[in-house]
Amino acid sequence: MERAGIVGVGQTVYERRKEDTFAELVFEASTKALADAGVGIEAIDNIITVSNDFWDGRTISSMAIQDAAGSWDRDISTVEGDGIFGALYGMMRTLSGSFDTTLVVAHVKGSEGNMNMITNSMFDPIYQRHLGPDATSTAALQARVYMEKTGATEKDFAKVSVKNHGNGVKNPFAQIKKKITIKDVMESRKIADPLKLYDCSPISDGAAAIILSTEKGLKRFKKDPVWILGVGHCSDSYNLGYRDLAWPRALDAAAQKAYKMAGIKNPLKDLDVVELYDAYSYMELLWYEGLGLAPRGKGAELIRSGATGMKGELPVNPSGGVLSAHPVLVAGLARLIEATLQVRGEAGTRQIKGAKKALAHGINGPCGQAHGVFVIGA
Amino acid sequence: MEKKKDEKELLTIGSGDLYQPYSWSVGHYGSKFLHELKDHKKLLGIRCPKCNKVYVPPRKVCGKCYVAMDEFVELSDEGEIYACTIIQFGFVDPGTGIQRPVPYGYAFIKLDGADTCLSHFVDSTDPEKFKVGARVKAVFEEKRKGSIVDIKHFTLI
């Protein structure tokens, strides 16, 4: 069967208030990915852009940045959702037989709108929106249910925040580079219980891009590809009131699909590094369970054991994760980029020694409605 | 772009106060639900003919069974808290433009007779009492207009 691999990656530094326009950010990430792949735009057969109209404050946000993505005389299509789904669509287009190479680029400027109002707009306008739910208040509800059902504590959540912020210090692309303690997290400002300020990811601006190729397209590129070994994606109910908020069944389904494809039997042992979407600290524990790294209800035990620290059995989020920079839509692609850098051995001072197989995870929709999982390797 | 030394202050353009007005149909099932709420302070759910799950508010499709539903059932105005949080940051009601004072209680409530949760305000910010599993009852507005906020909030019982 034909394979697809990642041959180029590029990202901007993530910051709260970037001065560059959307198009300039897209141009920066795309040209960095091309430079990384050692090619010009002529090596690209088709393009996928990832954006969201509410975040950009305009309709057809994807159309407005096409030229900056290199669309001149090229086939271009778009994804409205997390970048991991852009990568998934890009992989499908690469393997479709119509194109040998695909550039996927995502952008967002979270700082230019009002996060609470924009994320409030994802909820049902008839029965829910007036009641003020947004990304953070619904995350608080999910965190509460998770605590009730599993016995995880606010301190367990704080451990995630301490670990990931600590890792972020070594990532030149991270927005928040801060060594913090459990006490700092526990004493940070209350946002919506049980969540406090340091349990929440920041508002970020930035862009990221990857280049995908078939085996046939490889001769255009300089670098050895990082192969996509397995993928899976699945979605749960849109309405939070219909869901078991303490069990990410969509992630379980997505991960199992990806593992089967990649021949992974025991993810905790078989994987060398994981980059997952920790928009809020507690999510990391929940996603441990969905990814099968911890038994159901035992996510907290895994963080307590230290197994997911930089020196643990399976380091999770060496980049600092989404807690250290949360460019919505871009963040899933940033996870895939970090996973690629780790497999290539190009992750600088945050490199996991000898990493050969990595997992990248992205989410879309409230409280992780949809999940996308990539397993990649040299 | 690199900032040049002689460059003047970077400018931004505001979006102004314009907004995009919409008029969302709530559908036949939604209209029935909201009329019952307005006229009789009653909460309606709908039962799946295949899995028997009762959804509130009523909707056409059971996602799991992928069949249409049409059996309406009357639910209690009392229930149990499934998830709750005390919100410390304000939000502007997109419908009225009014900022909600903080802190306030927000919860997912499993009404007696329903299998899904309804989200709403709870008039408590006492973490000792406002907890998962606590019993609550709907408090209705005097003047109702056919909206989910015809329920003013839920109160602990």
Ligand SMILES: [Zn+2]
């Ligand atoms: Zn059913």
